[in-house]
Amino acid sequence: MTQATENPQSIQTRCCIVGGGPAGMMLGFLLARSGVDVVVLEKHKDFLRDFRGDTIHPSTLELLVELGLLDDFLQLPHQELNSVKITSDGQTVPIADFAHLPTHCKFIAFMPQWDFLNFIADKAKQYPSFQLRMETEAIDLIEENGTITGVKASTPTNELVIKADLVVGTDGRRSIIRDKAKLPVQDFGVPIDVLWMRILKDPAIGEQSLGYLKAGKFMVLIDRRDYFQCGFLIPKGQYKTIKQRGLSALQADILDLAPFVGDYINELDSWDKISLLTVKIDRLRQWYKPGLLCIGDAAHAMSPAGGVGVNLAIQDAVATANQLAVPLQKGPVSTDLLARIQRRRLWPVRVIQAGQIFAHRRLINASSTRPTGFPPYLLWLFRHLPVLRRLPARLVGMGPRPEHIRTGEKQMEMSR
Ligand SMILES: Cc1cc2nc3c(=O)[nH]c(=O)nc-3n(C[C@H](O)[C@H](O)[C@H](O)COP(=O)(O)OP(=O)(O)OC[C@H]3O[C@@H](n4cnc5c(N)ncnc54)[C@H](O)[C@@H]3O)c2cc1C
The missing domain is CATH 3.30.70 (Alpha-Beta Plaits)
Structure with a gap:
């Protein structure tokens, strides 16, 4: 049982996370693991949706190693992709080889995302301060004197008010949280x-x-x-x-x-x-305001190019938990701390989004009148210089600035 005080219409918690996707579930799990009271709202009644990314990258698998969960995770049905090949005009060429990554798992695990999310949910539910509310859709923010203090949500049976020291928007690329907070968005356009x-x-x-x-x-x-x-x-x-x-x-x-x-x-x-x-690519100019933070696609919608959005969302969650797990145990957190999270994650997001924008313009632009695709010289280089395959492997498999778990029992002991 979470320590949140509850009546049928209103609950109180330290952190209300809106959206049970990769960012929201991982953040909820990490905060609860550190002893923070957390409520995750997910508008659907299960995770069974087909249109989510299915890729669990080496850097995410490394986080599972750090959390001691990898063996359990690999028991779930999955496929392991050690290298990525493309077929361009009939020529099949390997373009990424994960064998040289400095990680325990040198492969991408392909797994339906609902299995991954159920796995994280099951692990999170072991912590008494974790609460997952399915079929609960955030419909508005509560603001008092310029600070976000909670969320209004609707369930199949009633309306619910969740008062929280911090609201985190992890509700994806059509985020209602960022709209209601009026956080300015920069849209990069996708063809x-x-x-x-x-x-x-x-x-x-x-x-x-x-x-x-x-x-x-x-x-x-x-x-x-x-x-x-x-x-x-x-x-x-x-x-x-x-x-x-x-x-x-x-x-x-x-x-x-x-x-x-x-x-x-x-x-x-x-x-x-x-x-x-x-498909869209966009980014909030500011990911936070007093009492509120957005991460994952809610802060920076990713295109499927490179299949890296899930990984990036999880990395955001880890960076957020690393910054907030200790201060959130005591109460509201300062906007300086929230700004620090944006500063830490902005660079990796910029690099990956720039790569996606380039890929859309030059490689996979289905609406271009100019020839797009992999130029023959590039295919030749990838075929004959295997060392070149390490760079895409690093970018896709780990991403820039991979995060590490800095939260957990140890930190709780330190903070007591
Ligand atoms: C076609 C397509 C294919 C893709 N393929 C890949 C891939 O193979 N690999 C990869 O890494 N990335 C892929 N991506 C990108 C990836 O899906 C996203 O970057 C990633 O899912 C972002 O995770 P998130 O947790 O931030 O948001 P999401 O995964 O979008 O999760 C948001 C969650 O919030 C819930 N929600 C929304 N609104 C509310 C509300 N008001 N109240 C409560 N809950 C709410 C949603 O139901 C959802 O569960 C793909 C994207 C597209 C469009």
């Missing part, structure tokens, strides 16, 4: 959207490339054992036009990029089986 769908997989198919490029088309195929999770890039705002071309034209495009899909493409027989995911 693509993604069609997201499942394609059944021939069990005899061996390891394939992750990315496929050809004649301005780009597709990602994530191997989920018995099916591929497919992300097919389209020019932004062109979904209607793509639909008008017809399903068979889309099927033909997919087969052109990945012929091994074969007759399984015919299972994709309805637009109902295809979701449109709008």
